[in-house]
Amino acid sequence: MLLNLLARFIKSHKVSSLFNINKMSMYDGPIVVVLGATGAGKSKLALDIASRVNGEIINADSMQVYKGLDIVTNKVTPEELKICEHHLIGFLSPLQEYTVIDFQRQALKAIEKIQCRRKLPIICGGTNYYIEAILWKFLTPTNKEQLRIDDTSVRQVDDNSKKELEVLSSTELYEILDKVDPKRALSLHPHDRRKIIRSIEVYRQSGQKHSDILKLQTGDQRIGGPLLFKNACLIYVDCDREILNERINKRVDKMVETGLIDELKLFHEDYNKDRLQSGLQADYERGIFQSIGFKEFHDYLTKEVSDNNERNVLLNESIERMKISTRQYAKYQRKWIRNRIVNRENGLAVYAVDSSDPSIWDKTALFPSLKLLHTALQWGEWVENINKTSDIFKLDELKNIVNIEPMTAESNTDLSPRVKRVCHICNGQIFITDKEWQIHITSKRHKKIQASQKRKLKNTVNILSNHEKQLQKKAKETLTESTANDE
Structure with a gap:
């Protein structure tokens, strides 16, 4: 035991000395970030990379930081957790608040500890705002948030x-x-x-x-703030949209088969049932209850239904809502990655690998990623047993893999001034940028509603005009009759 502790101290001291001698900090070290929409295969790629290049994974999913609810949050399995060390996963009470600043502070601390063990930090998760908080310094803690926290507690x-x-x-x-x-x-x-x-x-x-x-x-x-980690490799796990949607549908079905309903019922009994009985609304805006699933199953969990057929209808409707919400969230994630990370002015190169066909995963996702890591990162002595000449980068399977080109940034990111506008024609819809407003007023839907209202207005004008003519005619006839009577 003593010898093991001594060895760990020497190893840690060796790396710490390296930082001091070369005037380096953890921000100089290599890190890998695995991005992608839900269902694309981020966790699998992160695990495959970690097991081959001496890595440890830092969870960047805002719902997976909470204890329990492993099904609804789609946590990695116990078997997968054994493959490599995981950080910031399943440690927080489900009802506790957790902000992006909490994550930023704890994740940076985890990166430093991983580097001191001469391992490679791999950040993986679908909460892209969390990933932004790691790569760019754009958050300033408030006074209360400057309180020091450790790995097992939060503000x-x-x-x-x-x-x-x-x-x-x-x-x-x-x-x-x-x-x-x-x-x-x-x-x-x-x-x-x-x-x-x-x-x-x-x-x-x-x-x-x-x-x-x-x-x-x-x-x-x-969107800005100085870049923190310049020696970072960003890998975007992409997937054909139709295939991804079908994969999401099957994932939700599998969740239901493996106990999703019971998991939701237990948490509803522990939390929302008391709120409803007290006359309060179910709370889906705090903690883990923001997860896709709770709101979608609200009717099924709360309505008192004795008829089995009606109950089955509620269940099927809830499942379908969860599929729709998950597909919409995946679409939102893809858009966020494109607009906020790929198109970023002071950004890093983002490299896409394809996960559409699981039968050729190694060829289209894993091996391209390994070949990319070889050239994209400055390894130095940061990671134990891994450097430019390591055997993992000399595999025969890598030789025929074409080098990945970085994703092309688009110039259509909406950077127009934020000026709030209200479209009274379209039921008071609100738009906060010039670009959004221009897109809206030239849209088919807006023009259709506008044309319909113009027709209604024209009809109203015609009706009023005809009514006015009738009144004038009647007044003229009345005047004529009055004149005749006077005579």
């Missing part, structure tokens, strides 16, 4: 303030933000409750406007 939020805000309507919340930080209010959609509440909390906790903090961090860029 306690002011519950009274949180509850006070949560009972307000979106309109009331937006009015509060508009008073304390009008610039931030202008940049947010009035129905984006979570971001509005967050900006109000930043102002209350720090005394600073959230817009001023963001301006300080990003300068004149819409």
Whole structure:
């Protein structure tokens, strides 16, 4: 035991000395980031890479940080957890708040510890905002968030303030933000409750406007902040959209087969049932209850139904809603990666591998990734037994793999000024950028509604005009009759 502790100390001391002698920091070390939509195969690729290049995985999924609910959050299996060390997964109470700043602080600490063990940090997850928080320095903690936390605890939020805000309507919340930080209010959609509440909390906790903090961090860029890890390789696990949608549908079916319903029922009994009996609404805006599944199964979990056929209908409707929500979320993830990471002004190269056909996974995903890591990262002495000349990079299977080119950044990212506009023709829809507004007013739907309202208005004008003519005619006839009677 003593010898093992001594060996670990020497190894850690050796790496720490390397940092000091060469004036290096953890930000100089290599890291790998595995991106992609839900269902694309991120976890599999991260595990395959970690097992071959002495890596450890840091979870970047905001729902997988919570304990329990392994099915609904689609956590890696116990068998997969044995393949390599995992960090920030399944450690937090399901009802506890966890912010992106909590994640940022703990993930950076995990990266440093992994590097001190001379392992490769591999960040993997579908919460792309978390990944942004690691790669770019664009978050400034508020005063309360500057409290030191360790690996097993997180910052306690002011519950009274949180509850006070949560009972307000979106309109009331937006009015509060508009008073304390009008610039931030202008940049947010009035129905984006979570971001509005967050900006109000930043102002209350720090005394600073959230817009001023963001301006300080990003300068004149819409999305910005200095790059933290320049020696990083970003791998995007891509998949044909039709195949991905079908894969998502099958995944949800498998979740149901393996106990999803029972898992949801137990948590509903422990939490939302008491809220409903107290006259409160079910809370799907906090902690793990934001996961796709809870809101979609609300009717099935809460409605008192005695008829089995009706209950089966509710179940099937809930399953279908979960599939739709998951497919929509995958679409959102792909769009976010393109707009916020690939198209970023001060970004890193992003390399795509294809996971559409699992039967040729090694050829289209794993081997291209390994060949990419060989050339994209500066290994030095950072990772034990892994460097440019390691055997893993000399595999015969890698020789015929074509080098991956980085994804091409597009110039159509919406960086237009944020000016809120309301379309009264389309039921008060709100748009917060010039580009969104221009797209909307030239859309077929808007033009169709506009044309319909013009027709209705024209018909109304014609009706009023005819009515006016009739009134004039009647008045003229009345005047004529009156004149005749006088005579």
